[in-house]
Amino acid sequence: MNATIFIGLGHMGAPMARLHSAAHPTFVFDVVPAASEGLAADSEATAIASLEAIPADVDTVILMLPTSRHVEQLLVDDGLFERLPKGAVVIDMGSSEPQSTQQLAKTAGEHGLGYVDAPVSGGVAKAETGELAIIVGGAADHVAHAMPHLEVLGGDISHVGDAGAGHAVKALNNLLSATNIAAASEAATIGAKFGVAPDVFIDVINTATGMSQASQVKFPKHILPGTFASGFAYDLMLKDMKIAMGLAEQVGFSPVTTAAFETLSEGREALGERPDHTEVARVYEQRTGIELRASEHGGEEAR
CATH class of the missing domain: 3.40.50.720 (NAD(P)-binding Rossmann-like Domain)
Known part of the structure; x- marks a missing residue:
C-alpha cells in the first residue's frame, strides 16, 4: 500500500x-x-x-x-x-x-x-x-x-x-477576512461611542445584512470574551494579506483592502509578541480608547 x-x-x-x-x-x-x-x-x-x-x-x-x-x-x-x-x-x-x-x-x-x-x-x-x-x-x-x-x-x-490558483484564492480570502474583522471592529467602536454595547451591536448585526464570519464567529468566540485565542497568528494574517496585495498590484485599484492592510500593519507594533489575528479588534481599542468586550452596559461605560 x-x-x-x-x-x-x-x-x-x-x-x-x-x-x-x-x-x-x-x-x-x-x-x-x-x-x-x-x-x-x-x-x-x-x-x-x-x-x-x-x-x-x-x-x-x-x-x-x-x-x-x-x-x-x-x-x-x-x-x-x-x-x-x-x-x-x-x-x-x-x-x-x-x-x-x-x-x-x-x-x-x-x-x-x-x-x-x-x-x-x-x-x-x-x-x-x-x-x-x-x-x-x-x-x-x-x-x-x-x-x-x-x-x-x-x-x-x-x-x-x-497550480498557484489555490494559493491565490486563499490569500485573497484571508485579505477579505481580515478586512471584515477590521470593518466590524470599526463599526462596533462607532456604535459603542454612541452608546450601544459591543455585544448588543454584534447580536443585532448578526440578524441583519451586515453580518459576516467576523461578526458571527470571531466576535462572539474571541473578541467579546477578550480571549483572542483563535489559533491563527496576526503575523500570518499579515503575511497572507501582503501576498494578496501583491496580486492586487496587477489590478491597480484596491482602495478598501489597501487601507485595511496599512491600518493593521501599522497597528502590529503595539500588540506585543505573538498576537492572535483576532487582536485586530485591539488595534481599534488602542486607537480609540473604547473596549470591544461584552458588557451589560452600553457605549464607553463598557471600558
Whole structure:
C-alpha cells in the first residue's frame, strides 16, 4: 500500500496529520523531533527522524509549512524533489505565494513529480474535525491523486484552477477576512461611542445584512470574551494579506483592502509578541480608547 509523508506539525498540521493517519499509511516529520514523536505516540502515524532516506512506498508528500521560503528550502535547496520517486505528488497545504507555487510546480514536473496547492481555511477547530475548506490548484491528474487525501481533511473542496490558483484564492480570502474583522471592529467602536454595547451591536448585526464570519464567529468566540485565542497568528494574517496585495498590484485599484492592510500593519507594533489575528479588534481599542468586550452596559461605560 502506498504511503504519505506529512511534514509540518504545528497548530494546524498536527491535527491534520492525526486525521490523515487514521485513513492512510502516514509518516510524519517535523524539524522539532518531539512534535513527530508525540504525534506518533497518540495516532496511527509513524515518526521519521530524517528526510534523507524516503521510504520506498511513499507516493505522496503533504506540506503544512509557514511560508514559501520554507517550502522552497525543503524541496529545492535541501533536495527533497530529487529524492522522491517518479510519479509522486507533493501537496502544499500551507499559505504560500502563488508565483512561487507556479515555479515549484514547473520544477516538480522536471523531476517527474506532480504538484498541487491545497491551502485550507477554517482554523484549528475544523482541522481537528476534518471539516476544513480546501482551495485546490493544479493539473487535473495531480488533483485526482490528491483527492483521497484531501477528502479526509476537508468538508468543502474546491478545484479553482491550475497550480498557484489555490494559493491565490486563499490569500485573497484571508485579505477579505481580515478586512471584515477590521470593518466590524470599526463599526462596533462607532456604535459603542454612541452608546450601544459591543455585544448588543454584534447580536443585532448578526440578524441583519451586515453580518459576516467576523461578526458571527470571531466576535462572539474571541473578541467579546477578550480571549483572542483563535489559533491563527496576526503575523500570518499579515503575511497572507501582503501576498494578496501583491496580486492586487496587477489590478491597480484596491482602495478598501489597501487601507485595511496599512491600518493593521501599522497597528502590529503595539500588540506585543505573538498576537492572535483576532487582536485586530485591539488595534481599534488602542486607537480609540473604547473596549470591544461584552458588557451589560452600553457605549464607553463598557471600558
